[in-house]
Each structure stands twice: as C-alpha cells, then as structure tokens.
Amino acid sequence: QVQLVESGGGLVQPGGSLRLSCAASGHIFSINAMGWYRQAPGKQRELVATITNGGSTNYADSVKGRFTISRDNDKNTVYLQMNSLKPDDTAVYYCKYTRGAYNSWGQGTQVTVSS
Numbered sequence: 001q002v003q004l005v006e007s008g009g010g011l012v013q014p015g016g017s018l019r020l021s022c023a024a025s026g027h028i029f030s031i032n033a034m035g036w037y038r039q040a041p042g043k044q045r046e047l048v049a050t051i052t053n054g055g056s057t058n059y060a061d062s063v064k065g066r067f068t069i070s071r072d073n074d075k076n077t078v079y080l081q082m083n084s085l086k087p088d089d090t091a092v093y094y095c096k097y098t099r100g101a102y103n104s105w106g107q108g109t110q111v112t113v114s115s
Contacts, residue, residue, distance in 0.1 A: 002026040002104040004095045009109030012085055016113070020080040022095030022106055032099045034071060034078040038091035038111075045094065051078060062088075085113045 008020040020036065035050030049059045049069035057069055066085075071078040078095065090113050095106040 002028055002097045002099075002102075004097055004104055004106035006093065006095045006106045006109040009093060009111045011112045011114065013115050014086060014113055016085050017081070017083045018085065018111060020082070020093055020095075020109060020111075022078045022080075024076040024078075024097055028076055028097075029099050030073075032097060034098070035096045036069065036078070036080045036093055037096055038089075038093045039108075040088075040091040043091075048093070049080060082111070085111075087113050089113050 003025050004022055006020060006022045008018060010018060012018050031053055033050055033052045036048040037045050038048050039045040047060055048063055049067055051057045051069045051071050053073060066083050068081040089111060091111060092108040093111050094108045097104045
C-alpha cells in the first residue's frame with residue numbers, strides 16, 4: 001500500500017504561480033512512475049504530467065512550457081511547478097503513484113485561478 005498526500009493548492013490570479021507537492025509513504029518500490037492529474041467540474045479526469053524514477057517526463061499539450069514536474073526520490077516526493085496559470089487550469093489536482101498494475105491516488109488539492 002502506498003499513501004499519497006498532496007499540498008500547495010489555493011487561489012491564484014491569472015498569470016500567477018503555484019507549486020504543488022505530493023509526499024508518498026508506505027511500501028514504495030524504487031522503480032515507479034508518479035504523476036499529476038486534474039479534474040474540473042463536469043469534466044473527466046485528465047493527465048497533466050508524469051515522471052519516472054529515472055526522470056523521464058511527459059506533459060499534456062495544454063501545460064507544456066508552463067508547468068514543470070520534478071521529484072525527489074530520497075524524499076519520495078513529486079512536485080508540480082505551475083506558472084502562467086489560466087482560469088482553464090482551475091481543477092482539483094490529484095497525485096498518482098504507479099508500479100506495474102498497481103495505482104494509488106491522493107485525495108486531491110483544489111487549484112482555483114480567478115481574478
């Protein structure tokens with residue numbers, strides 16, 4: 001079992017920045033992938049960015065050039081630096097841990113971009 005706890009969400013004005021953190025605990029394998037997903041009201045959950053333990057990254061087209069995913073393997077923590085935020089980025093952001101067929105999700109953190 002892997003537990004995930006997200007933090008760092010909040011209210012920010014358009015053009016602003018936020019940094020999300022996700023701390024993993026429990027039975028964590030060294031080889032895994034972690035990622036951020038988001039779900040806006042009335043929409044399906046969608047991928048934002050993923051990163052492997054080796055540092056390979058993948059981003060949704062909508063966030064490329066604005067968001068950066070990173071991780072600290074020693075701390076079992078993944079980060080999402082979000083810059084140039086837009087109202088369309090408003091959503092609940094979820095952290096996900098993947099190891100083979102096993103997935104674990106965090107409880108989510110709200111990000112609201114509004115003036």
